[in-house]
Amino acid sequence: MPQRFEQLGERLLRAGIAPRHVRRYTMELRDHFDDLLREEIAAGSDSNAAKERARARIGSDEALAAVMLARPGLRSIASRYPWAVFGFAPVLMLIATMVGAIVIEAGLLRLHIALTGGPGLHLPPPMWLKLFVSAWNAWLVYAAPLMIAAILFLVGGKQRTPAGWIVVALGVTCIVGGFHNVGVIWPDGLHPGRLSASFLGPQYSRAMVIGCILRAAANLALVGSAYFLWLRRDSSRFAQ
């Protein structure tokens, strides 16, 4: 059985009110309704009359929605600036991921050098550190775009964002995420090592471009399939 004021909550979410305000509003309304019900029953009304009077006193769904919608400050950032959240944020999130990764890796390498007293920036680090950094980079290059897509999908779904914006966010994440690279060139004893984060890099070549296009296509295929399955499941849920 749907909870009281659930339809009102759904309507507010679709109109762009921030989920935290919607959650609290419906919770407070339910609590207020229970208090009114108790008050009416204590005043001698029978259960049905008490429910009707409580509902009338608290206000119609129409009125309750109108007062909330009249306050633009209660709308979510995603509904006020969807182009920023679903258009620019994926790119910023990918950049932040790369910058964060480089900072962590550089910190780890410096720490290793400081703790072991060597081998220095020109000498190859131990195998375990190489493996760790390579695994970390692989995770960033292949999994981070998918995770960012999943986060944006969840945010969009939670805020009942129009499907068009969600598709934009997923598309931007998959395509830009296909072209971002985080890599490391280990020191060989003569030259110092180098950490790099780039789009379409670090060394531009035809093979690299093709690799990036294939990665973007794989991202699109994976995310697109997941989104398609979710749409099918969602439409069959509403059809029931």
Add this chain to the structure above:
Amino acid sequence: MTNPSFMNGVPELLILRLLESREMYGYELVQAIRAATDDAISLGEGVVYPVLHALERQGALKSRRKPVNGRTRVYYTVTRGGTKHLAGLVEQWNRIAGAVGQVVKETTHAAAV
């Protein structure tokens, strides 16, 4: 006066004034408004919550959740910023009430003459 509606700011004023004395949750606050205004101001009771949320967002109120009899109630109190905001609203209200009172007095006087 630039404000297009005489009721604009009134719920905020009443809420801040009543919460200034003690913390309350929504139902309690609505009862306090009814008692304080002798039922002269009657709103749909649920209408108070968006005002509370907006005031909290502006920093005029702060809220805390308190479990009571297995339920969670949200209690609101006025912040220092809220007290300043209230002073501004009271001043604005006094100006409006004074101006309206002046017009009513002059109209009544003219009708009597």
